[in-house]
Amino acid sequence: MDKINSSRLLWIILGVAVVLCILAIAALGLVYFALNLPASSPSVRNGGFAPDFNLPSLSGQNLSLSDLRGKPVLINFWATWCYPCLAEMPLLEESYQKHSADNLVVIGINEGDRLADVETFVQKENLSFPILLDYDFEIGDHYQLSGYPTSIFVDKDGIIRAIYLGEIPPSQLEKNLRLIGIE
The missing domain is CATH 1.20.5 (Single alpha-helices involved in coiled-coils or other helix-helix interfaces)
Structure with a gap:
């Protein structure tokens, strides 16, 4: 026992x-x-301030969002492997050409691709708006992206007025541009 x-x-x-x-x-x-x-960042949402960033461009110069204060800005996060991203680029270029006289700034932020791949695509599509390089996804993470492409519409005061996930239709692009003062 x-x-x-x-x-x-x-x-x-x-x-x-x-x-x-x-x-x-x-x-x-x-x-x-x-x-x-990671250190908590403010929520990226409509009506909130767009977080600043400083990234290298294809031209070799750095660009900060804060440098563009006073102008409406369309920020487009994209990647070369993302078909909807590539499909909407001609529309973004067309909009940039059409509204640049209205001070619209279009910025493409490439997420994580090799420089050679980005350069090849930009040359092939003859894109004239600035392309910035977020090699380590830091800015994409800061903007709390949930997919590509993501377009963020920022007014001249730095306030986010619209966020669009996915390939943006022309009518939605024009509607969101009106929200940041582009007619």
């Missing part, structure tokens, strides 16, 4: 030890996760 009780006691102790180990590992994982969260 004593042998059965001591065997049972041993199994209980082992079970408690295993449970405590699992709880300790889970707690360490939660602490690690909490310590490695």
Whole structure:
């Protein structure tokens, strides 16, 4: 009988030890996760300020959103592997050409592609608006992107007036441009 009780006691102790180990590992994982969260950034939403950025362009110069304050800006996040991104580029170029006299600034921010791939595409499509390079997705992450393409319409005061996820239809593009003062 004593042998059965001591065997049972041993199994209980082992079970408690295993449970405590699992709880300790889970707690360490939660602490690690909490310590490695990125610094919280303000929510990117309609009516909020567009977060500033400073990125290199294909021309080699850096461009900051804050440099464009006073002008309406269309920011388009895209990638060369994204078919809808590539399909909407001629529309964005057309809109840029049509409204540049109205001070519209169109910026394409490429997310993570190789420089040679971006240059090839831009030359092939004869894009004239600035293309910025976000090699490490930092700005895309800061803007809390959930997919590509994403177009963000910023008014002259730096306020986001519209966010559009996906290939934007011409009528929606014109509607969103009106929201930032482009008729």
